[in-house]
Amino acid sequence: MSESFRMTDLRAIVAEITEEMAAAPDRGRPASYIPPLARVDVGQFGMAVVTADGDVFTGGAADEAFSVQSVSKVFALTMALGRVGDQLWDRVGREPSGSAFNSIVQLESERGIPRNPFINAGAIVVADVNLGRGRPRESVGELVRFIRSLADDDSIAVDAEVARSESETGFRNVALANYMKSFGNLRGPVEDVLALYFGQCAVAMSCRQLAMAGRYLMAGGVNPVGGHRVVSAARARRINALMLTCGHYDASGDFAFRVGLPGKSGVGGGILAVAPGRASIAVWSPGLNAQGNSQLGTLALERLAMRTGWSVFGRMNASPG
Numbered sequence: 001m002s003e004s005f006r007m008t009d010l011r012a013i014v015a016e017i018t019e020e021m022a023a024a025p026d027r028g029r030p031a032s033y034i035p036p037l038a039r040v041d042v043g044q045f046g047m048a049v050v051t052a053d054g055d056v057f058t059g060g061a062a063d064e065a066f067s068v069q070s071v072s073k074v075f076a077l078t079m080a081l082g083r084v085g086d087q088l089w090d091r092v093g094r095e096p097s098g099s100a101f102n103s104i105v106q107l108e109s110e111r112g113i114p115r116n117p118f119i120n121a122g123a124i125v126v127a128d129v130n131l132g133r134g135r136p137r138e139s140v141g142e143l144v145r146f147i148r149s150l151a152d153d154d155s156i157a158v159d160a161e162v163a164r165s166e167s168e169t170g171f172r173n174v175a176l177a178n179y180m181k182s183f184g185n186l187r188g189p190v191e192d193v194l195a196l197y198f199g200q201c202a203v204a205m206s207c208r209q210l211a212m213a214g215r216y217l218m219a220g221g222v223n224p225v226g227g228h229r230v231v232s233a234a235r236a237r238r239i240n241a242l243m244l245t246c247g248h249y250d251a252s253g254d255f256a257f258r259v260g261l262p263g264k265s266g267v268g269g270g271i272l273a274v275a276p277g278r279a280s281i282a283v284w285s286p287g288l289n290a291q292g293n294s295q296l297g298t299l300a301l302e303r304l305a306m307r308t309g310w311s312v313f314g315r316m317n318a319s320p321g
């Protein structure tokens with residue numbers, strides 16, 4: 001399929017969107033329930049697009065590290081599927097929840113089985129799988145090494161202050177974990193599972209690093225540089241499907257409607273989006289909308305999708321190239 005724009009235009013499109021975002025009046029609010037995130041300046045915006053050919057286009061604060069938070073759930077899920085394969089689906093569902101990322105309500109009627117791996121409850125089960133019989137410190141290290149290898153960047157690390165702050169204030173996550181433990185859906189000690197979960201959420205990455213790390217999802221499971229296979233094509237496709245249907249919690253439908261690409265958000269204001277066969281994209285702006293997804297990040301992706309014609313649902317722009 002031919003592109004509706006020339007690849008040389010991508011640089012201009014990224015620059016244009018970055019400029020528009022700098023002037024955007026409605027920037028949302030940073031997450032206030034994790035104290036170090038509340039202090040981040042909402043004036044910031046960054047964007048990185050890595051194409052299937054390996055070109056990288058960036059705009060704004062694309063090299064500024066931020067707390068990836070729930071975007072880490074994509075990499076944690078990839079690791080957990082590598083460990084236990086389809087057995088994961090005995091313990092976590094694959095349906096959008098239609099409720100907030102930290103909601104507990106469905107867990108009672110659904111007997112401790114979270115709706116999907118991207119709401120907090122589901123990600124805590126995924127953390128339990130990744131912990132195995134190990135210790136949280138080593139398991140966080142394993143995940144960070146995995147992310148480093150995906151991004152080809154050994155400087156990626158955990159922000160210890162964010163991890164500590166979340167373990168001091170993450171009462172809801174403590175409740176979710178204990179509740180699932182009561183149904184027998186956590187094997188490890190609650191404390192250890194949460195230490196891994198908080199550690200993974202506190203990984204700090206820039207847009208450039210995140211877009212690099214997401215390359216395997218746009219390229220059928222293969223890291224396009226060097227051709228290293230990360231997951232099978234079928235698995236990459238399924239992870240993308242989960243990102244599309246569940247990656248933005250109770251705003252997943254709206255994100256699909258506006259952007260039309262698989263995406264995963266985090267309360268740090270980052271979003272990883274995948275244009276299969278075309279690009280891995282990361283945006284960051286710390287101000288969030290009511291559902292806890294980046295306000296400008298979503299808008300920037302909507303404009304990128306519109307101007308490039310990238311969408312898993314077909315083209316949005318009227319003028320064919």
Ligand SMILES: NC(=O)CC[C@H](N)C(=O)O
Pocket residue numbers: 068069070071101102120166173201265266267268292
């Ligand atoms: N949506 C998110 O990014 C939530 C992650 C955050 N660490 C939490 O558990 O609440």
